[in-house]
């Protein structure tokens with residue numbers, strides 16, 4: 001049987017808790033206006049599929065003050081952390097153990113289904129997107145952050161990070177049965193589901209838009225969570241992966257340095273007569 005959670009170890013690691021916090025601080029300011037466009041009913045029902053530690057679910061509850069938000073994930077420690085951190089939003093904000101492959105929810109239950117930073121990490125993303133579309137009401141929206149590891153760009157130093165990004169993701173995805181370039185492949189999957197109004201916007205994480213320290217913390221968390229697996233699953237050794245990360249982190253902290261992560265944010269509407 002395919003491992004449906006090949007990054008289970010990295011996802012549950014403390015470095016992921018830090019990573020999700022830094023990513024949310026970096027991305028949310030640019031993501032908020034995209035979410036506001038959906039013109040949701042005041043008491044909207046919102047699903048955050050693969051909610052992790054609740055970074056986005058809590059921000060959604062804050063952004064839409066009368067909405068009911070359900071976050072689901074399969075890592076209980078993340079769900080426990082989310083429940084304790086965001087207890088003040090309960091019961092309007094709830095967290096449950098559910099898998100995005102098989103949600104325990106009737107068809108058409110949500111006005112908005114959000115799924116951030118998940119589908120690049122698991123196999124059969126097309127099955128997950130179909131499940132997310134199923135639980136979204138006709139006329140409701142899917143909102144996806146689909147990472148793409150060909151959309152990270154760093155300057156050359158003693159090492160050339162282009163070599164790292166050309167090699168590591170390709171080997172890593174082959175070893176884990178995932179698609180680390182799903183940012184560009186999501187369009188075809190959404191179109192195959194006959195969804196409407198498919199659109200993509202790019203959140204730009206760079207030192208001109210995001211504090212250098214926040215950007216650096218994302219890379220530090222990736223280093224801490226992934227160099228071991230990169231050493232095991234790709235031709236790049238653990239030591240070499242660490243050296244690439246150190247250089248990339250230093251270049252982000254360098255006041256004269258520039259780097260950019262382009263983050264695709266896909267949206268699509270479930271047809272009214274579907």
Ligand SMILES: C[S@@+](CC[C@H](N)C(=O)[O-])C[C@H]1O[C@@H](n2cnc3c(N)ncnc32)[C@H](O)[C@@H]1O
Pocket residue numbers: 004005011020024049050051052053054055056072073074075078098099100101115116117118121122
């Ligand atoms: C990188 S984290 C993103 C968390 C959150 N969406 C955010 O933006 O902060 C990916 C999350 O997907 C979860 N995940 C992986 N497979 C899942 C599944 N089958 N069902 C539900 N969640 C899953 C992981 O446990 C992890 O918490």
